[in-house]
Amino acid sequence: MSTKFATIAASSTARKVVGSLGVIGAAAAVAGVGTFGTFTDSSTPANTTIDTATLDINAAAVGESIPVTTAGFVPGDSLTRAVNLVNSGTAALGSVNLNTTVAAASVLTTDFTNGLQLTVKSCSVPWTQGGVAGAPTYSCSGTTQVLGAGPVVSSINLANAASLAPGGTDYLTFSVSLPTTADNTFQGKTAALSLTFVGSQRTGTAR
Template sequence: MGITTAGSTTTAKVVGSLGVLAAAAAVAGMGTFGGFSDSTTPVSVPVATGTINIDATTTATVPVDASGLVPGASVSRAVTLANTGSLDLGALSMTIGATGSGVLTGPGGLQLTVTSCPVAWTAANSCAGTPTVVRTGGLTGQVPLAASSAMKAGQADHFLLTVSLPGTAGNQFQGQQSMVSLQFDAVQKTGTAR
């Protein structure tokens, strides 16, 4: 049997009370660190690339038969250039090339005039709108088409291509042949952050 004194009972009570207070503080502290949380449902964001697509069509026979061309004469063909892609263009150009007789393709030889019309050219090669001459010159070179309506997605430009033999052409132009090629090139617009 042990002997109990009044001081040790008080100490036991104080230690017991401190233990109860510590346990109560621990329980109360757990509530202090609680919290609520929430999350959204997944959001689907479609990401797709656009397309660049240009299409040149003509209602006339290509290649153009210009046989029998005499000085001062010309032959014309209408070509529709359509931007059938989903993106506006950053640059558009036409490259003109020619092979064959150097007399026809050189200085003073065949000339190519490119004229734009806001609507399709008629069968008689007339423009119901206001025509704009885009280029006049020899059979080689590159023509920037920055003002073309085909720069915009879903739009088209209507060109009349006229090849002419100058009226000053002499006998050295007789019996000559040349092949003219046209190529349209499109470049995308520079990407931007959205």
């Protein structure tokens, strides 16, 4: 085997390959020696400032105070309170929802038909409060709209809310009622409700 390798190394073909590699290496070396620098230029800076928006939505009680605590509810009873929902931020919102959660479930919140019901209304102008202390009533001298109604534990989208726009205000009332169809199984029950308005940013766009 050693004799065979010696014969190949001595052939003219092997010498030509080695010679070619030597030429390539020399050319690369010459190119490296001749490279001193490159011309460059730059444009005038295009200064860009981006301020991010702020999302800030607030619900303020009007007239009667909130939180609300009531006792002795019977079928057919309801309680209503007014709130002003304000977009105090600098960004438009894509949606505003009223979400209701409950601390501990009971038949009052799990029976979607006979249990507590929630109704949300808006008025184009501030609501006028009447009734008596602790049991207010509200009337609207403008245009009234029902924004949502159903089981008390739910998420209600406030479609076309004025508070979608920065600085916008929605004049709202929310009412919690116990239907007349509630039977004896609803006696002596308690529901601790938390109503939260949630504003979500609009969809991002090219600016």
